[in-house]
Amino acid sequence: MALPTTAPKAFIQQQNLVEQVADYLTQAIIQQHFLPGERLSEVQLSRDLGVSRAPVREAARLLESRGLLISKPRRGFFVRALNAVELEDVFDLRLCLERHAIQRLAECYTPEAKRALEQQVEVLCEAAATNDGTRRIEEDLQFHRLMLHYAGNERLLRAFDDLTHELRLCITLITKTHEAPDTIATSHFMLLDALNSGSPATCREAIDYHIGVARDFVVKGVGETGDNTDEDLFPS
Amino acid sequence: MALPTTAPKAFIQQQNLVEQVADYLTQAIIQQHFLPGERLSEVQLSRDLGVSRAPVREAARLLESRGLLISKPRRGFFVRALNAVELEDVFDLRLCLERHAIQRLAECYTPEAKRALEQQVEVLCEAAATNDGTRRIEEDLQFHRLMLHYAGNERLLRAFDDLTHELRLCITLITKTHEAPDTIATSHFMLLDALNSGSPATCREAIDYHIGVARDFVVKGVGETGDNTDEDLFPS
DNA sequence: AGAGTTAAAACTGTCGACAGTCGGCAATCG
DNA sequence: CGATTGCCGACTGTCGACAGTTTTAACTCT
Numbered sequence: 001m002a003l004p005t006t007a008p009k010a011f012i013q014q015q016n017l018v019e020q021v022a023d024y025l026t027q028a029i030i031q032q033h034f035l036p037g038e039r040l041s042e043v044q045l046s047r048d049l050g051v052s053r054a055p056v057r058e059a060a061r062l063l064e065s066r067g068l069l070i071s072k073p074r075r076g077f078f079v080r081a082l083n084a085v086e087l088e089d090v091f092d093l094r095l096c097l098e099r100h101a102i103q104r105l106a107e108c109y110t111p112e113a114k115r116a117l118e119q120q121v122e123v124l125c126e127a128a129a130t131n132d133g134t135r136r137i138e139e140d141l142q143f144h145r146l147m148l149h150y151a152g153n154e155r156l157l158r159a160f161d162d163l164t165h166e167l168r169l170c171i172t173l174i175t176k177t178h179e180a181p182d183t184i185a186t187s188h189f190m191l192l193d194a195l196n197s198g199s200p201a202t203c204r205e206a207i208d209y210h211i212g213v214a215r216d217f218v219v220k221g222v223g224e225t226g227d228n229t230d231e232d233l234f235p236s
Numbered sequence: 237m238a239l240p241t242t243a244p245k246a247f248i249q250q251q252n253l254v255e256q257v258a259d260y261l262t263q264a265i266i267q268q269h270f271l272p273g274e275r276l277s278e279v280q281l282s283r284d285l286g287v288s289r290a291p292v293r294e295a296a297r298l299l300e301s302r303g304l305l306i307s308k309p310r311r312g313f314f315v316r317a318l319n320a321v322e323l324e325d326v327f328d329l330r331l332c333l334e335r336h337a338i339q340r341l342a343e344c345y346t347p348e349a350k351r352a353l354e355q356q357v358e359v360l361c362e363a364a365a366t367n368d369g370t371r372r373i374e375e376d377l378q379f380h381r382l383m384l385h386y387a388g389n390e391r392l393l394r395a396f397d398d399l400t401h402e403l404r405l406c407i408t409l410i411t412k413t414h415e416a417p418d419t420i421a422t423s424h425f426m427l428l429d430a431l432n433s434g435s436p437a438t439c440r441e442a443i444d445y446h447i448g449v450a451r452d453f454v455v456k457g458v459g460e461t462g463d464n465t466d467e468d469l470f471p472s
Numbered sequence: 473a474g475a476g477t478t479a480a481a482a483c484t485g486t487c488g489a490c491a492g493t494c495g496g497c498a499a500t501c502g
Numbered sequence: 503c504g505a506t507t508g509c510c511g512a513c514t515g516t517c518g519a520c521a522g523t524t525t526t527a528a529c530t531c532t
Contacts, residue, residue: 065297074484093389155328156332252485254485278514289514473532478530479529483523483524487519488518492516498507
């Protein structure tokens with residue numbers, strides 16, 4: 001009963017309508033087809049997508065749990081908008097998670113993990129040379145995701161994934177600004193070197209610097225493009 | 237699937253049906269009226285609660301995002317069961333979050349925060365003297381929640397809340413085991429002392445010790461009561 | 473003309489129903 | 503007697519509809 005390694009299920013088993021709608025909404029929000037604070041009409045969405053409202057509602061709840069949408073009772077779902085404080089909080093939590101992860105990883109830095117991370121840095125450098133801002137950011141996030149993965153704590157990885165959804169919420173704002181490919185490369189090689197050294201202190205320094213740079217970059221980008229400090233958008 | 241003894245209809249009167257169902261399910265799961273790995277039938281739940289399936293489905297999705305349920309396509313929702321590895325991961329992430337929080341808190345330890353935490357320790361000590369295991373644990377968690385709260389990062393607090401839902405999944409298993417009231421008290425006074433000292437190193441030591449004790453306590457409790465290592469319950 | 477009031481339109485929350493699918497059971501075949 | 507195949511029941515995924523509420527727009531009065 002052994003199946004071929006390449007999953008044939010992918011061809012046969014079309015995924016749920018809920019997941020399809022969720023994917024569509026996620027992409028639409030990330031690509032700013034729906035602007036922050038904008039209200040999403042269930043009926044209009046279901047009409048546009050050719051499905052009923054039930055899958056749309058469930059998909060919206062899914063995205064709400066991921067922090068991409070906010071629901072107001074009897075009002076519907078709104079695209080989440082991050083203000084400056086929330087953005088700081090997101091990066092602070094990211095620092096918290098990645099500090100922990102890199103130190104755990106340093107404790108059990110297998111050759112496999114080393115190889116995977118080095119390969120991903122190569123891919124990242126390649127992407128950094130292009131003009132595709134979205135791809136640069138995705139490959140960057142993928143590198144960090146790999147770090148979290150090889151740190152060996154699934155729950156930690158899930159927390160990181162939850163966070164990246166919110167990151168993507170505003171990160172497209174800065175895809176236009178072009179960070180120098182060299183900077184990106186060195187920045188990540190520093191992390192690899194720190195892992196090779198095996199020193200917790202060095203790892204911590206490296207990740208602190210790395211995320212600090214990323215935070216400044218995003219905060220600056222959001223500040224320039226116009227931040228969303230409208231408090232009405234964020235009911236408790 | 238035996239219906240919990242508490243009258244269901246009484247719950248369903250006031251706010252969002254979805255949230256009411258979610259609260260009901262949460263309580264039922266925490267109080268082990270639904271056992272880990274057990275399947276929840278949408279139709280039966282909706283019949284028992286006197287609502288239609290839509291709110292039940294949405295509530296189930298909510299609980300899935302909180303890690304209390306797991307959905308299998310075309311099969312339905314199952315009560316999440318934590319195996320030993322996942323439990324370790326949960327406590328590792330908790331350590332990560334609380335380490336960060338207590339150090340942030342030490343940086344901005346206002347009198348208000350100090351007072352609130354001291355008061356909560358009093359409440360906790362009072363609860364520790366009783367035989368109400370659930371209340372002991374809730375007051376304990378509330379103390380830690382306050383720490384996270386006064387650390388001043390809403391997103392960090394949310395991550396912690398997400399985690400506590402999973403903690404409660406298995407924590408009731410040990411409500412019977414009775415930790416000495418003195419131990420609980422000293423354990424938390426240590427944290428207050430560390431915060432008063434203002435030393436990051438001391439804070440870190442205190443929280444490491446504190447959570448280490450809690451982890452050992454829970455892991456031991458789960459090990460005794462019978463762990464759920466059934467891999468079938470955890471599809472990717 | 474502007475502010476307040478009221479009526480209509482649109483939308484969300486909830487419901488019951490239908491169809492496709494999954495798991496189990498029995499009958500059949502080797 | 504064991505394995506396989508076809509069938510049956512139960513359940514999930516999805517849909518369209520109704521009721522209550524919110525928003526919008528028209529309308530009246532000053």
